[in-house]
Amino acid sequence: MNEFSAGFVKQIPTTSIVCLAIVLTAGTLWSLLLLIAPARAQQSEEHTRQSLVRKIQLVGAKKVSKSKILQQMSKLRPPPFWKFWQEGQEFTAEKLDSDLEQVRQLYHQEGYYRVKISAEIVEEDETVVIILYITEGPPVTIKDITFEIRDGEAAEWEERFRRIIPLQKGKIFRVKDYEQAKTAILEYLANSGYPRAKLFGRVLIREKENSAAIHLPVELGPFTRFGKIQVMGNKNISLSNIMREVTFAEGETFSMSKVFQTQSRINGLGFFRSVVVSPVDLQEGSGPVDIHILVQERKPRTIEVGVGYGTEDQLRLRVSGIYRNIFGGSRELRLSIGISGLSEEESLTFSQPYFPDPSSTSRWTLFRRLDEFPSFNVTNISSEFRIDRGISSALSATVAYRLESSSIGGLSEAAQKDQEKVYFLSYFQTGLKWNTTDSPLDPTRGELASFFVEPSLKVLGSEVSYVKATAEYKRYYHLLARPVLAGRILMGTIQPFGLNQRRVPIMKRFFSGGTLSVRGYDYQQLGPRSENGEPIGGNSLIEGNVELRFPLIGKLWGVTFLDFGNVFLSSMEFDFGSLSYSVGAGIRYKTIIGPLRLDFGYILNPQKEITTPYRFHLSIGQAF
Incomplete structure (x- = not known):
């Protein structure tokens, strides 16, 4: 019995005492966490209240506008003055780092690759003021612009391209100008018979020399002409009326601007709910490009009602009866009656497009109007x-x-x-x-x-x-x-x-x-x-x-x-x-x-x- 009791006592230090210590330690830590958590929650709430960004000040920003810089600080930018009811955004170091990186990218896009930016955080009452110190450094200027025309006469095309791009030797290199230059070249080619052209641009920036070398390889692709023109969807409007608005003909040099202009002109007739003018298989093949013109007609006879209100003329009401394509030839007859608190009007208008020339529209109107x-x-x-x-x-x-x-x-x-x-x-x-x-x-x-x-x-x-x-x-x-x-x-x-x-x-x-x-x-x-x-x-x-x-x-x-x-x-x-x-x-x-x-x-x-x-x-x- 004694030996057993003694043996039992001997085992306590080697097993149970260790477990007991672990339990007591864990309990103590848990108690401390329970005591500390409310204090930390309160401290976090106070910190949140004190971390709303009230103002951002810029020091040293001269070459890039302050409005552009603030626009980049989307995570911390305070609301504009006219939104006076809105609070500023919560300040965190992560948000600041993200916004500063956006500002650096803005300076890089504007040609300042050696810009240095530091921030000072000033706590005022329950808000934060961020002061950005900007050392802009020298700009990167364009040292050279070279073209590589892979399937055409290089000298002739290079002269044309240099006239239309916003890039010049000695000017500050800006990413926006570079992208606009590529777009301008491709648009010029698409309007000059080369809608399948490709452009591969490269820019080598040497920050130590503050210079940029621009290389623009251009692959013209096959010279392209307009193919067949097919009009679909017209029922009451004659094909000749639609074709009058087409600004190109089969066999002419392809021009994408003429495609857009044609769509605008047909839509301007007022006879269609929708107009889509689209090249067929533009990026495939090497032959002429067919054009599909898909229209959806409005009803030839409709009644339109317009209602408005103003402090001066009170309620405004206008009812118009429209007869489209009357007598053919895209002619229109419109009878309108309008009334408001200041006027009454009745009018009858007959419209004749393409008279006296294809770019003109003639209108004869008879009306009576009473103005108070x-x-x-x-x-x-x-x-x-x-x-x-x-x-x-x-x-x-x-x-x-x-x-x-x-x-x-x-x-x-x-x-x-x-x-x-x-x-x-x-x-x-x-x-x-x-x-x-x-x-x-x-x-x-x-x-x-x-x-x-x-x-x-x-x-x-x-x-x-x-x-x-x-x-x-x-x-x-x-x-x-x-x-x-x-x-x-x-x-x-x-x-x-x-x-x-x-x-x-x-x-x-x-x-x-x-x-x-x-x-x-x-x-x-x-x-x-x-x-x-x-x-x-x-x-x-x-x-x-x-x-x-x-x-x-x-x-x-x-x-x-x-x-x-x-x-x-x-x-x-x-x-x-x-x-x-x-x-x-x-x-x-x-x-x-x-x-x-x-x-x-x-x-x-x-x-x-x-x-x-x-x-x-x-x-x-x-x-x-």
């Missing part, structure tokens, strides 16, 4: 013959002749002494329009310029002689991070002959103010007034607008703007010192029919007749 303006109303019955001609993809010209009978009513007694009750006018309208914008409903890039002259002369049978001219220019810039900067300027004047300046027909005068001009004013409330305080318009006009459009959330955008303008009594009177200014802000909600728009405009220097120096405007579509 703040200080008068006018009923207009007129007939117009118009020719629109496309000169290029961006430039078009218009010539029109109109006979017009206008009955004026609603004038005050003071205004009636300078106006007739009925005017019969006979005049021409001629003009040019230049349009490179990317969208007719909501442009973000490009420009739109127009100039129109309207001579009304007694030798044409008009009761009043005058010349009216207007010039307008709009420009749209797509900035980084998606904002759009838009600007507009409009100037106009009317010069009467044999008339007092005040006797120019009031419906031909200029008016300003409202949702499409100077938005601090109500509709047509900016400019000269009668003794009773009613707007009477003027013979000269200046209007201008500047807008910054920026994204908020999803399809919702914000806008800040500055408008200016005025109307002057005399012809050729442009007094820039008498302009009225308004500032404001608004929101836009993007839709397929254009943005829904709400603007608030405030007048900085209101005219003395204005008692309320601000206005709200609700409408569909951009202001310009």
Whole structure:
């Protein structure tokens, strides 16, 4: 018994004591973890709160724009100032390393391969400020550009290529220019009969020498011509009408730009739901390339209904009945009826394309229109013959002749002494329009310029002689991070002959103010007034607008703007010192029919007749 007990006691140190120690140690560690975990969780939460990036400062950035640099810091970049409700992003060392690498890659793409970037982290209150110190170093410049034409006359092709690429010896090497050069060469070849060409570019960068050597081997491939042209899907629209819009013929040198131009022209006829013009087996074989034109026709007779709303004209409704390809030859007959809070209109338009030449379209319109303006109303019955001609993809010209009978009513007694009750006018309208914008409903890039002259002369049978001219220019810039900067300027004047300046027909005068001009004013409330305080318009006009459009959330955008303008009594009177200014802000909600728009405009220097120096405007579509 004793021996057994003694033996048992002897075994405790060698087995159970070790297990017991392990259990006690594990339990102790677990207890400590339970005690420490809440503290660490609290510490982590505090760290998260203190690690939101509030600001990024750039020191030494001169050759690359700061906006481009911040655009690359996607993981840590704080929200723009207009998104004031959003918090900055959480700071981590991994995010910083990733963003710094993106900034280095940006500098490399801009030609600065020896750039050095360091970061300083400054904690302020519960936020973090990141300071980037950038030593840009010398740029890499292009030392040499060589071409290797594998199946053509090298000297001739090399001379052509050098004229169209944005690369030059001695210039800074930028990856964007290099890629554009390759694209330009391939597009040039595709439009010159070599759509199967291949280009293999190489760039050797010597960082120690700050130089780049560019080598561009080009494989022309077989010279290619257009093959057979096949039109499919047309039922009511004749083949000849479609083929009139084709800009190439079988056997001509192949050009991809002519393929795209043909698709645009056929689609512009308005007779088709869809148009696809496609080369067949372009990358295979070596012979002529056949072209397939697949169209899907619209119904020949349709009814279109349009509805809109605006603060000034309230509810807008337009119903149009359209008969396409009437009498054949792509002719169109359109009957339209429109009504709003300010106007009523009925019109009948007959369109004849390809007259008087293949690049022109002629239209004859008969219409009646009633307009209710703040200080008068006018009923207009007129007939117009118009020719629109496309000169290029961006430039078009218009010539029109109109006979017009206008009955004026609603004038005050003071205004009636300078106006007739009925005017019969006979005049021409001629003009040019230049349009490179990317969208007719909501442009973000490009420009739109127009100039129109309207001579009304007694030798044409008009009761009043005058010349009216207007010039307008709009420009749209797509900035980084998606904002759009838009600007507009409009100037106009009317010069009467044999008339007092005040006797120019009031419906031909200029008016300003409202949702499409100077938005601090109500509709047509900016400019000269009668003794009773009613707007009477003027013979000269200046209007201008500047807008910054920026994204908020999803399809919702914000806008800040500055408008200016005025109307002057005399012809050729442009007094820039008498302009009225308004500032404001608004929101836009993007839709397929254009943005829904709400603007608030405030007048900085209101005219003395204005008692309320601000206005709200609700409408569909951009202001310009």
